[in-house]
Amino acid sequence: AHCVSKEALPANWRLSAVRLGEWNLETPQDCQFDKKGNQLCSDPPIDFSIEEEICHPLYNETTKKYDIALLRLQEKVNFNNFTTPICLPGSASSSASNYEGVAMGIAGWGITEQFNKSLKKLKALIQGENLERCKAKYRMDIDNTQICAGGEKGVDSCNGDSGGPLMFVQSFHGRESFFLIGVISFGPTPCGQKGFPGVYTRVDTFISWIQNTIRK
Structure with missing residues (x-):
């Protein structure tokens, strides 16, 4: 969430x-x-x-x-x-990737291009974007606890999708599994603007907090 x-x-x-x-x-x-x-x-x-x-x-x-x-x-x-549960990624220290150029999936019931919330869960593939270019677009500090992804016109998460998953499919124990790479945080207004990626909370930088919190 x-x-x-x-x-x-x-x-x-x-x-x-x-x-x-x-x-x-x-x-x-x-x-x-x-x-x-x-x-x-x-x-x-x-x-x-x-x-x-x-x-x-x-x-x-x-x-x-x-x-x-x-x-x-x-x-x-x-x-x-x-x-079924989605897998958590390893800690950030074990991941050398900043996900730039990596194809990832998003899903949700958020607002569509018709400006109505979807009644069916929609999904899309987007690519990770360079953090420095993303930072320049938003003119705000975006760091390695966040992921920028998307920027293709009309393909984006939007209002009503926040808190939803940014997913990556990876082989795990001999089978393809979905990993929760990011959490939908914010993006451009209106959504789906060309050259404006969405911004996602990077989950692998919060693994220790997640594990310590659920143990309490």
């Missing part, structure tokens, strides 16, 4: 639950037809109440640094074929 200051939310709003296993918001269960015309349906999505919201203590709303949060659920998640 990413951080939201209390002042940014109406007084009567509170994050109370998360939903896992969702794709199409218009249907109680997600179904598709295969090439033979057979209907294939996933398990219904499941809502989990939130026990605790833990925003990084150094989060700065102005600079958007340390824009990462954890949600502790009230009960254990039983995973299935349609709801």
Whole structure:
């Protein structure tokens, strides 16, 4: 997740639950037809109440640094074929890549080019961008706790996607697995401008904080 200051939310709003296993918001269960015309349906999505919201203590709303949060659920998640955990990357010290030129995936129900939130989870591939060029575009300090990615016209994360994943597929124990490389933080207004990448919190620089926090 990413951080939201209390002042940014109406007084009567509170994050109370998360939903896992969702794709199409218009249907109680997600179904598709295969090439033979057979209907294939996933398990219904499941809502989990939130026990605790833990925003990084150094989060700065102005600079958007340390824009990462954890949600502790009230009960254990039983995973299935349609709801599985994403892998955490290794620590930043073990990763020589700054992800420049690397293809990564984003997904969410955020605002589209029609300026409406999508009712189906959309996904796209974007490429990592050079941090110095990104810093020059935004005229603000962007450091190695962040990743810049995208910049192709019309292909971007947007409002409503914040807190969602920046993903990288990598072989792990002999199979392809998704790794959570970044968390969607902020980007240009309007979204999807050519030459303006989005900015993501770089997860591998927060592995120690994540591990220490979930052990408490």
